[in-house]
Amino acid sequence: MKIDIENLNLFYGDFQALKDVNMHVQPRKVTAFIGPSGCGKSTLIKTLNRMNDLIEGCRIEGKVEIDGVDIYRDIDLSTLRKNVGMVFQKPNPFPMSVYDNVAYGPRTHGLRKKSVLDGIVEGSLRAANIWDEVKDRLNKPALSLSGGQQQRLCIARSLAVQPRVLLMDEPTSALDPISTGKIEELIDELKSAYTIVIVTHNMQQATRISDFTGFFLLGELIEFGDTERIFSQPEDKRTENYITGRFG
């Protein structure tokens, strides 16, 4: 699924958080958003599944199309979020069992049959590389897992509703290096099936896992392109200053 963002402006009250953003995200690739804190990268990723709708006083102009469908006009919220899954900055499993966490999404969309649910839960946990670690404790509280396991469980929970796009908002910023490595491996495996957009603070991470990179500054998309090119020959001086560590 490709994502087309056209002339997107976003306001929180009087504050303009995104300024005239245009971007075309390729299907089945990993696209990374980088930039200093407060540059609008998290705000942009949240417009892609309309999480910003939850924020009072948030107003959006412009157009976001996913596979040609305008997500602010032509699709209902539940269908959009079923197709565009999200993994958050801090692992946020529900205070339920591992099984119920993964089954929550499918149940939300009306699935009740135990045998089908069992299959989806196993498939999603396998796809998130956590099945072997939790298969004997599916009925244990999800909050008893380690932080890295919780985050992979959250990824499994997102995969369980069979999304086409996976949004990740700094998914490893709360994790240790080993857990981070596992998540990065997982992202590499998942991109054959999903369009992945990831926000990251970590530029090495962007170079390791992403195919395309967008650099944001003060709500503007400064530069967008092939990750290798962005990091080796940035066109904009500001991009160069940021990736060489002169600010941010």
Added chain:
Amino acid sequence: MTATANKNSLSLLEQSSAGKKKFRPSILLRYFSYAAVGITVFSLVSVVLFIAVRGASNISWHFLTGVNTHNAPTITEPIKNTLIIIGCSLLITVPIGVLCAVYLCEYAKRGNKIVKIIVLAAETLAGIPSIVYAIFGVVFFVYFLGWGESLRAGIATISIMILPLLIRSAEEAIKAVPDTYREASYGLGAGKLRTVFKIVIPAAMNGILAGIVLSIGRIVGESAALIFTAGTTLLRLDGGLSKEGATLAVAMYNFTNTFDKRDYAYSTGLVLLVIVLCLNILSAFIGRRMQGATDEN
């Protein structure tokens, strides 16, 4: 060079600890807290012992389950009335209180006027003496609606009395549920209804139960609001919820007013104590089960 530096810093440390020995406020604090614990334990234990010693002698199977007579009064009916009033008023107030808290936390916009009014009203009402509720109950339920002194008038008055308490505690509990749970639920395509009932309320259940326990405590301890609305009789009467009847606390008031029956008040108090203890244990148990149902099922 480093060695001398270390020596210097060590001697500095010694000096400062030697200086501290002269005055240690932390030790004072420790003794004060011991004293506070001592006073608390002593007063609680002595009250319980006092009631148990004075009350135990009158407790018999007849006192708990027999028919009330003038010479051998029983608290069969007050026990039943207490449980009926607790059960019915919770059935009325818990759904209303929780849904009201859901409105306050999940639906109302920040700075909404209705929210301010509800919160202010709840805070004020939670603090006023129960005799005020009693007067309202007498005027409205007993006379205006013509219910007379009856269990239903008592239930209605008590419900109004504990509603603010329940709203406040449910609101606090729901506010404490992390927003990340809500985000995750919405992110999976769930709507508000499902998010509230499957995620937020179960996660807030312990706090809500704590509010229910507090409410039960207020109901069993209530006398003023019930004397004038539910009556004071210990007798068995017909008529379901429209008959009058005393709760245990009102029965204690009754016994205390009768010179030769005063010891029965202690016995009733002892029974009351045991009932409250059982209800607290029960609600803790339910809390664990519910937590377990969301955690482990």
